[in-house]
Amino acid sequence: MGADYYNILKVNRNATEDDLRKSYRRLAMIWHPDKNPTNKRESESKFKQISEAYDVLSDPQKRQIYDLYGEEALKSGQVPPPPSAAHGGASGRRRRQGEATSFRFNPRDADDIYAEIFAEGSGRAESRGRGRGFFRTSNGESSGDGGASSSASASGGLRKAAPVENGLACNLEDLYKGAKKKMKISRTITDSSGKVRTVEEILTIDIKPGWKKGTKITFPEKGNQEPGIIPSDLIFVIDEKPHTLFKRDGNDLVVDQEITLLESLTGKKLELTTLDGRNLIIPVNDIIKPGFEVVVPDQGMPISKEPNKRGNLRVKFNVRYPTRLTEEQKADLRRVLGGVS
Incomplete structure (x- = not known):
């Protein structure tokens, strides 16, 4: 069974171009791989699905073929002739068959779509080129403060919230032998329907033997999600408890x-x-x-x-x-x- 592009993009079958853009922007912000570093594989898959759905539904020819014949016909280019009653008899069939023969499905790159949509939102043409580069780089590197600047370019001028630091007190035994610390955090997120809700999450910190006071452990973008702002990084800073001996x-x-x-x-x-x-x-x-x-x-x-x-x-x-x-x-x-x- 093929994909339901309307369901993936959370729009109805009468959605306008503006409806498609708004829905794509909201979902892309939620499922962008950079915003889901601990669940990279699923977010990349979701992000590609959202981009493909927008690519098809925002293109009049692709959308018409998809609506009439479905995903398989769209991607194969084998468009069957419609019934004569619906499409004007023999001449209509010849016209449709001619289109099917010449049609070839060329999906657009997810990076290009993302960069284009957010460049439109920022009103700056140069953001389009930067966006593509930002998305590729972010798949393999952590860019720290530099990454926040790149994010602003790629996301149509979005800025990243300042990092939030918390102390993590460890006894000397933990720092000698190593330990796992589980930290419960509460943060606000925007879910797939666009609603803001509070969620609780358990973060696991793997303390390595020999870590010193001042060692920092960073969880990228685990701060609160706010409209138009990339969530802050959550940073835990190791501190040492005094030992009796x-x-x-x-x-x-x-x-x-x-x-x-x-x-x-x-x-x-x-x-x-x-x-x-x-x-x-x-x-x-x-x-x-x-x-x-x-x-x-x-x-x-x-x-x-x-x-x-x-x-x-x-x-x-x-x-x-x-x-x-x-x-x-x-x-x-x-x-x-x-x-x-």
């Missing part, structure tokens, strides 16, 4: 460890639980002075651009001195340490 310094993890004077002189076996739940034992046998630091290689944060590498774990020691000593303790210390230089 570890501090982050670039790709390194830093731990402040307090030990007694006795431990600083005799050594200590330090036990830590890592951010991924492992038990890490760090033997310290050296004499520890205030500010002493032990570096444990490859036990820091993952390096996001080099998944097999990690930063270091740095343990900074603070020696806790006794607040008072008895005379006996002092004497013992003099006896034990008296000859130590």
Whole structure:
């Protein structure tokens, strides 16, 4: 069964050229592939259907053949002769058969139709050429702020709303191991019938191990839809929650460890639980002075651009001195340490 171009374009069979243009503009804004980055395949298919329907119904000859004989005859060019009563007898049949023999269906390019219609709306002839280039480029590239300017040219002067940023607080464990965050958003959209409604959507953010504070995740055009304005990009910016034990310094993890004077002189076996739940034992046998630091290689944060590498774990020691000593303790210390230089 062939396509129903009138149904695709949401118009009745008596639609005028102005009706067709208005409906095409509204539907093209909804189904343009650039406005549906997470559902590219379906939007491209819908966009091509809308463009083909407009191409046929806006062309008097194509529309007449489609109305009389349907999509198959239109595309094949094999137009059967109409009944003589309806089309003027034998002479009418000869005329129709002659048209059928010479008719060839040449569909217009969807990019050209889009650029032409929105160039008409802007009143600037140069928008037509820019529109075609914009549509091709947008299929494979994200152009950031430059893309907003291109969109304005291709969409008949439409401007893109400013991006909206939201903080995304992550604990250090999430940034160490990686995690998935689901964010519920509410936005207004224009549906296929032209009505504005509020919808809720769940966005999934895949946190990569090693991401740092300030990392930005962009969801293109997930802001509110408003007439004549391209929706804004929705941007989430990574922030780090403070951790009770570890501090982050670039790709390194830093731990402040307090030990007694006795431990600083005799050594200590330090036990830590890592951010991924492992038990890490760090033997310290050296004499520890205030500010002493032990570096444990490859036990820091993952390096996001080099998944097999990690930063270091740095343990900074603070020696806790006794607040008072008895005379006996002092004497013992003099006896034990008296000859130590």
